[in-house]
Amino acid sequence: MQSVPIAQIAVLVVAGGLSLSLFLARLWKILFQIRHARAEPGYFIGHIGARIGTFVWEVALQAKVIRGRPAVGLAHALVFWGFCAFAVVTLNHFAGGFGIPFLDRDSLAGSTYYWFAFFWALLVAVAIAGLTFRRFVLRPKWLEPISYESGLIAFLIFTLMATFAATAWIDEGTAMWRVNWWLHTAALLVFLPLIPNTKHLHLLLSPFTIFLKRSKFAQIPPLSGDEDFGLVSGKDVTQPVALQAFSCVECGRCMEHCPANNTGKELNPKLIALGMRSYLNEYGVGSESPIVGATISQQALFQCTTCGACEYVCPVGIEHMPMIIGLRRGEVNTGRWEDEHGTKLFLNLERNGNAMGFSASEREKFIARQQLPVFDGSQEYCLWLGCMGAYDPQGREIVSAFAEVMGRLGTSFGVLRKERCTGDPARRLGNDLVFGQLAEANIASLKQSGAKKLVSICPHCVRTIAEDWREFGADVEIEHHSEFLARHRDRIPHSGSNERVVFHDPCYLGRYRGVYDEPRQVIATWAKVVDPPRARERSFCCGAGGGLAFLGEEKGQRVSQTRARELAATGAGVVGVACPFCNSMFRDALQSVSPNPPQLLDIAQIAARGWGIADATPRGSPADRGIV
Numbered sequence: 001m002q003s004v005p006i007a008q009i010a011v012l013v014v015a016g017g018l019s020l021s022l023f024l025a026r027l028w029k030i031l032f033q034i035r036h037a038r039a040e041p042g043y044f045i046g047h048i049g050a051r052i053g054t055f056v057w058e059v060a061l062q063a064k065v066i067r068g069r070p071a072v073g074l075a076h077a078l079v080f081w082g083f084c085a086f087a088v089v090t091l092n093h094f095a096g097g098f099g100i101p102f103l104d105r106d107s108l109a110g111s112t113y114y115w116f117a118f119f120w121a122l123l124v125a126v127a128i129a130g131l132t133f134r135r136f137v138l139r140p141k142w143l144e145p146i147s148y149e150s151g152l153i154a155f156l157i158f159t160l161m162a163t164f165a166a167t168a169w170i171d172e173g174t175a176m177w178r179v180n181w182w183l184h185t186a187a188l189l190v191f192l193p194l195i196p197n198t199k200h201l202h203l204l205l206s207p208f209t210i211f212l213k214r215s216k217f218a219q220i221p222p223l224s225g226d227e228d229f230g231l232v233s234g235k236d237v238t239q240p241v242a243l244q245a246f247s248c249v250e251c252g253r254c255m256e257h258c259p260a261n262n263t264g265k266e267l268n269p270k271l272i273a274l275g276m277r278s279y280l281n282e283y284g285v286g287s288e289s290p291i292v293g294a295t296i297s298q299q300a301l302f303q304c305t306t307c308g309a310c311e312y313v314c315p316v317g318i319e320h321m322p323m324i325i326g327l328r329r330g331e332v333n334t335g336r337w338e339d340e341h342g343t344k345l346f347l348n349l350e351r352n353g354n355a356m357g358f359s360a361s362e363r364e365k366f367i368a369r370q371q372l373p374v375f376d377g378s379q380e381y382c383l384w385l386g387c388m389g390a391y392d393p394q395g396r397e398i399v400s401a402f403a404e405v406m407g408r409l410g411t412s413f414g415v416l417r418k419e420r421c422t423g424d425p426a427r428r429l430g431n432d433l434v435f436g437q438l439a440e441a442n443i444a445s446l447k448q449s450g451a452k453k454l455v456s457i458c459p460h461c462v463r464t465i466a467e468d469w470r471e472f473g474a475d476v477e478i479e480h481h482s483e484f485l486a487r488h489r490d491r492i493p494h495s496g497s498n499e500r501v502v503f504h505d506p507c508y509l510g511r512y513r514g515v516y517d518e519p520r521q522v523i524a525t526w527a528k529v530v531d532p533p534r535a536r537e538r539s540f541c542c543g544a545g546g547g548l549a550f551l552g553e554e555k556g557q558r559v560s561q562t563r564a565r566e567l568a569a570t571g572a573g574v575v576g577v578a579c580p581f582c583n584s585m586f587r588d589a590l591q592s593v594s595p596n597p598p599q600l601l602d603i604a605q606i607a608a609r610g611w612g613i614a615d616a617t618p619r620g621s622p623a624d625r626g627i628v
């Protein structure tokens with residue numbers, strides 16, 4: 001034990017005690033909020049192996065952060081790894097302050113660790129200087145408004161690294177050494193309580209948030225009964241929601257990728273997470289005050305296309321979809337959301353079983369005109385039409401082309417006599433009553449038909465049937481037609497055109513289902529595939545999801561036009577799509593952004609070209625098929 005002045009010990013005890021108390025007091029309040037939030041129905045910590053894998057990849061290796069923004073991500077990763085290396089240095093620093101250091105620079109182990117930490121101090125100092133330059137000089141818009149608290153934290157981290165590195169040149173015991181030692185100590189004591197009081201709380205929480213994420217992407221938790229209206233007030237906030245709200249690091253990655261925010265809408269997914277945090281700070285988990293209107297805007301909530309880009313890119317495991325849909329549920333179930341288009345949509349779904357309000361006989365007429373076989377249990381596949389495939393003119397074209405291709409491939413299929421909307425728009429808009437009615441009616445029809453394998457042209461139907469219907473006991477095997485076509489691509493005649501097709505990844509096929517290569521493989525049977533600047537996981541939404549296709553005309557700059565402009569700018573002669581909603585959105589958008597717009601084709605229509613069916617209208621004339 002080294003001898004240290006008693007005054008030093010006294011100052012360390014008082015200042016250290018104060019710093020630690022401020023740290024613990026705030027942390028205790030936050031943990032109280034998380035612990036006293038209600039348990040989430042259906043949440044379970046399974047798949048431990050997968051969770052550990054995610055933890056190693058996203059936390060220990062910082063791979064998600066680096067992949068998302070390579071230069072900035074690497075700088076952040078260096079700071080994180082440096083912090084890990086510095087944990088031992090910090091403990092030794094305080095132990096030394098009391099005269100009981102455990103790392104002796106004169107020993108081999110102590111000296112090795114010292115130079116290891118020295119190396120990290122230099123890297124962290126450079127990285128933090130770079131991050132500060134970016135935040136305060138380059139000022140990307142998703143980091144606004146300027147946070148002076150971030151500036152203070154960056155200054156403290158830089159001070160910690162500089163004062164540690166300086167010890168390589170300062171002799172121990174000198175006056176200069178003592179000044180440097182106290183500077184380092186002061187920076188640590190100020191930094192500690194700032195952690196739980198600022199966005200740096202993510203240092204403590206995000207490893208847990210990432211490890212405890214729900215097991216599936218964009219998973220919507222079930223309601224716990226008739227009395228559960230969704231996320232209405234503090235009483236409804238669940239533990240995952242509270243933990244995630246406090247974990248936001250305010251990096252703005254979600255905002256950078258949000259189609260609504262990119263087109264000037266009020267919605268900013270960062271402010272959904274921060275709005276929830278503000279609510280918990282101000283009102284708390286037991287409060288009965290409504291969340292929407294207090295710290296989160298209703299208008300913003302209903303501008304979300306549920307594209308999932310925010311949730312996909314968030315580096316700390318915040319799941320925006322359950323938050324946004326939970327809040328929408330609250331607004332719909334308490335009658336606070338009054339929207340003429342929304343009311344009409346729900347009525348259409350309840351009365352007619354489809355989102356557009358057509359009579360079911362229109363679907364029957366289409367099936368008869370197209371001579372689509374009815375599923376009778378003898379066929380291999382049940383072809384699920386969906387609202388778009390059954391009623392939308394262009395959706396019908398896609399179904400026709402796909403039916404033709406299935407026929408050419410010798411795959412037997414049939415369509416259900418009765419089919420209602422899967423409930424996707426109701427589910428995403430927060431109307432679980434209507435969603436449940438539709439899901440149950442469809443599940444009963446499917447059971448009665450004996451269908452075991454489904455295929456659909458609509459990624460929204462695929463997602464809803466495969467995942468959302470599970471809540472009602474369904475376990476249906478369904479695939480998207482891109483998966484079916486890709487599996488049979490060797491039997492699709494390769495026509496070898498010089499055409500260039502720019503493929504738009506639909507959100508519900510890509511991010512939601514992880515299907516990226518299959519539609520490209522289908523296009524490659526006919527033409528060269530081109531990617532737009534934002535492709536695959538980073539694809540930019542068409543603007544139709546989350547029920548927004550049925551909520552009337554979009555105000556201001558349109559998401560579909562922004563994307564159409566990007567697709568047209570590639571110079572490709574054809575825009576390839578794999579979702580009837582994207583098709584419907586780009587139909588007008590491409591016309592409006594280009595005097596000579598590229599052709600718009602679904603992958604089924606592209607596959608049909610292999611057999612020379614260029615117009616993708618295989619059965620009967622357009623008039624016969626009821627297409628106007």
Ligand code: SF4
Pocket residue numbers: 247248249250251252253254255269270273310313314315316318
């Ligand atoms: S929600 Fe996630 S992506 Fe968005 S600002 Fe917060 S930490 Fe960043």
Ligand code: SF4
Pocket residue numbers: 254257258259260261267268269303304305306307308309310311320
């Ligand atoms: S799901 Fe898409 S539209 Fe909705 S908040 Fe996230 S990024 Fe924005």
